[in-house]
Amino acid sequence: MEYSKFFKTWISDVSPYIPGKMSENFIKLASNENDYGPSKKVINAIKDKAKDVFRYPYKDESVKEKISEYCNSSTGKNLIGKENIILGNGSDEIIELLIKTFRSPYIGFYPSFVEYERVAKIFNEIYYEIPLNDDFCLDCGKFINNKKFEKAKVVFLCSPNNPTGGIIEGRDIEKILKFNKIVVVDEAYYEFSNLTCIDLIDNYENLIVLRTMAKAFGIAGLRMGYGIANKEIIKFLHKVKPPFNVNYLAQEAALAALDDNDFMKQNVEKKYKWQRNFE
Secondary structure, eight states: OOGGGTSOGGGGGOOOOOOOOOOSSSOOOTTOOOTTOOOHHHHHHHHHHGGGTTSOOOOHHHHHHHHHHHHHHHHTSOOOOGGGEEEESSHHHHHHHHHHHSOSOEEEEESSOTHHHHHHHHTTOOEEEEEOOTTSOOOHHHHHHSHHHHHOSEEEEESSOTTTOOOOOHHHHHHHHTSSSEEEEEOTTGGGTOOOOGGGTTTOTTEEEEEESSSTTOOGGGOOEEEEEOHHHHHHHHHHSOTTOSOHHHHHHHHHHHTOHHHHHHHHHHHHHHHHHTO
């Protein structure tokens, strides 16, 4: 059978995501997983609730409430409510929702997280990449003065950046936010920097912040991510979000993990300690 006539032509240009190899013979670092794993509260919650997986997940609002409390505790302000949050089957799913919702062209820098460009290709959308400096830092002036930036409708920024670890200064994020564009700041590694721009959401209706519980909270295998934005943006994203997209055990694990922030912080400090041993 000649399958090619059934495929969307542009899919041939898309590279499948290939995860890092798994083995018991070496320590895997490629995916930035938390080898300390989740807290005992998370494990106990999963064991306790496993009997209920015959039900569709229904705790979205409870998880959003916990996330809003967590986000507000980091800023000391009551800025984020449940209406400002969308849950995803990993933050990867929210990236896909953004591509589905917002018009292209999109723009980001390189090297950075590969999924922004890959998902854009899947939907046959335009994604521009501007290279970082030789020291892997973002030159904000060059970035915003690039002709491709002028054409873009959505900007993807990763801070701390994956894979370089670079931080985008808050003042540079604000410079970019002042343009008439949707600005997505991926804070998947926020807990390892404690630098966030969610406090800018109240001032900039075009800001979207992405987070994950895969890294610091150690539940990568359950896929739990979330987005934070102006409530009108969140309403639009919910229009394209699949029903029951975050599974029941992931919801229960998230609630338990957010109830044990001290465990998460201890694990982050352990990682810093090991990192300092190699400096």
